[in-house]
Amino acid sequence: MIVFAAAVIIMTLFAGVFAPNDPYKTSATVIRTAPCADYPFGTDNLGRCVFSRVLYGGRTTIAATFFLVFVSFAIGTVIGMVCGYYGGIADRIFMRIADITLGFPQMVVAIAVAGILGAGMKGAMIALGITMWISFARLARSHTYSIKNEAYVKTVLFTGKSDFYIIMVHIFPNLMGPVLTNALTQIGTTMIGLSGLSFLGLGIIPPTAEWGSMISEARAYIQIAPWSVFYPAAATIITIIIFNYLGDVVMDYREAG
């Protein structure tokens, strides 16, 4: 699976190398052509190569997903570590915010935020990110708290090392495991969320290639050119399955050991 995941990432990352055609070049002569040698996945309503668009679209979807998960991971982990380490009033406030935000229905908030802030990937990412950092913060906080109370950390405290040193050297590496596992399991969900928002027209703005918006656009002429829906759909499903599977495996592995 990890090979497949790497393959998907490489294929989309180097979309420019693998794509046989320009994903944005429209052509009136080849509108809705069935898959053939020149256009492996056929063409869409504007004569654009679906295969190239799937590759470039994957880059948009995957890059946005990774970026969002990484930012939530970074923000959540830092907040969680600081709260768990120092405790006190800041900890109480942040965890209260986290509890309250956890009470919001995520997708409803995301649709409202993306809808009000206007279309665009930035809006969609903010919309999903508002609730996403919490799982990281809570996880990091509880682990920091328990690591902080371990005997060896207390010993290090007596040697006069700074708090920053202890957090970076002793706490951060020890909570990487669970937090990274969480990040991995979030990838599939985030991808579903982002492409869902794009599908609704609240994410990426056409003509930029993105799987959700490609499917949404091509849905109108699915009867005459089903390939322009099927290939991006297949790409979405396969990618999500790969990342969900990886998440499951790592989760099982961590639980077993």
Next chain:
Amino acid sequence: MIRSVLKKLAEIIIILVVLSFFVFVLLYIAPGDPAEKRLTSQGIVVTKQVLDAERERLGLLKPFLVRYGEWLFSVIKGDFGVSFKDDMPVAPKLYKGLVNTCILAFSSLMLSLSLSFTLGVASAVKKDGIFDHIVRIFSFVANSLPNFLISVLLMYFFCIKLDIFPVIAAGDLQGLVMPVLSLAIPMTGRFTRQIRAEILNRMNEDYVTGMKGRGVKNRYIILNVVRNSLGHIFTIVALQIGTLMGGSVVIETIFRWPGIGKLVMDSISARDYPVIMGFVLIMGAIYVVVNSLSDVLDRTLDPRISE
């Protein structure tokens, strides 16, 4: 008991107030001026005087917190303001949509719950059998399917290729089948996984070993385990309500089901803010109340959690 109920109520109120404030801030920073939007929606250019008069009429010139307070107060009274689009009160529209959404959501929840309960329990009981493997693969794949994708694919096969169901839901029973299926499939995948895991977890408890040792029939053991996991299963369902709400927006838009989700998508493209605010608040309220209820239910069904 009364104390914990009061505490829960206070929690619900705090969450809803914060949510309402959040939505209000969002609209405050949203691009575009509502007064200008309303007046220029017909493509007419207006003078500054008219614009100012409209702003005054809509109460846009008052300080932010005063506006928020006034708005919150009228929302509590059940008044969600008037639509920017046609000056009609928003509340009746929202309620009408909500009823339709509830029909859709409830049907798919029931379908998915009965399916996944059967599948989950059966595959947990016969763990590692062929059936269990099939169920696990199904639930894994179903869980990975975004529901907009399922609905597009279902639409293609059943409405276009096989021509069994109408493409556009007319709001009747036949039109309900496709949207319900689209919502239920990914949900069934998730529920099945979680119910299976929950049952397996309970199977390892001491009382199960004890029952086995006393030679209690397997059937009764399973019955007991299932009964004991009901509270937790309810929590699993309650946590999915949010996903269900988001999903129904997508599904209603695709199948043109006249629910609150379709209403909000139409309002987003029309920049009809009062509807969007009402939508978030109503959905938020339902979500918070359902989750608190499930929490209370879980406590009453499993006395070990309460202390």
